[in-house]
Amino acid sequence: MDKLILGRYIPGDSIIHRLDPRSKLLAMFGFLLMIFWANNLVTNALLIAFVLGMVVLSRIRLSFFINGLKPMIGIILFTTFFQVFFTPGATLLWEFWIFKLSVEGLQQAAIIFVRFVLIIFFSTLLTLTTTPLSLADGIESGLAPLKKLKVPVHEIGLMLSMSLRFVPTLMDDTTRIMNAQRARGVDFNEGNLIQKVRSVIPILIPLFASSFKRADALATAMEARGYQGGDGRTKYRILEWKLADTLAILVMLALAGLLFILKK
Numbered sequence: 355m356d357k358l359i360l361g362r363y364i365p366g367d368s369i370i371h372r373l374d375p376r377s378k379l380l381a382m383f384g385f386l387l388m389i390f391w392a393n394n395l396v397t398n399a400l401l402i403a404f405v406l407g408m409v410v411l412s413r414i415r416l417s418f419f420i421n422g423l424k425p426m427i428g429i430i431l432f433t434t435f436f437q438v439f440f441t442p443g444a445t446l447l448w449e450f451w452i453f454k455l456s457v458e459g460l461q462q463a464a465i466i467f468v469r470f471v472l473i474i475f476f477s478t479l480l481t482l483t484t485t486p487l488s489l490a491d492g493i494e495s496g497l498a499p500l501k502k503l504k505v506p507v508h509e510i511g512l513m514l515s516m517s518l519r520f521v522p523t524l525m526d527d528t529t530r531i532m533n534a535q536r537a538r539g540v541d542f543n544e545g546n547l548i549q550k551v552r553s554v555i556p557i558l559i560p561l562f563a564s565s566f567k568r569a570d571a572l573a574t575a576m577e578a579r580g581y582q583g584g585d586g587r588t589k590y591r592i593l594e595w596k597l598a599d600t601l602a603i604l605v606m607l608a609l610a611g612l613l614f615i616l617k618k
Contacts, residue, residue, distance in 0.1 A: 362481065367402055376495055378492070388401065408479055414479075441454075441458055490518070491515075493511050528561055535556050540553060573585065
């Protein structure tokens, strides 16, 4: 649990850290579109090189990004396996019962695997280089036009910032509770499936109790500070779009143009 990266921020002074959260969110959205646009070896290799370049610029160890990949490895391997043996193809390499291995299946599986890794790496880069509060401010600023439609933009931003802020806290609580239960002799790996499910109960009950206690303390603190929603509320942190943010968007547009050329 302590390996979970979502919601964690690593302080730094890299060019990626200094970018406005709005430009990072725009880059993330554009990159997601480009990932599903790339459909051959060359375009995917270009995206891999780009992401690795961003990792280097962030000055964050690669191990953090690999840790961000670990919680999803089961889903990635299952999806890759499914694509390998169940994608229809003309060039058949091996066949047994319902399993068919083809060149097209291997190609599709490789593309799906790369897409998963790229999405996780880029989203991990976003959370590691942007504080939850800045990320929430960026989302709130991006959704600002929806205020005219009576959408509670500030409340959405606040909810997201709290969610991101407390994900690592919940994971730390889970690790602490599991260690305490192990010290009492609980073995989470013993027994059949039903026994393993039952062994989770000593974790869930204290975790829910701790979560409700934290939520109550947070609500009391917000009420004591006179919080009444976003109407008429000023901001301590003012987002500022700089030249580096414009250049970052131009780089993303150039990457999209290069993908368009190589995709042909």
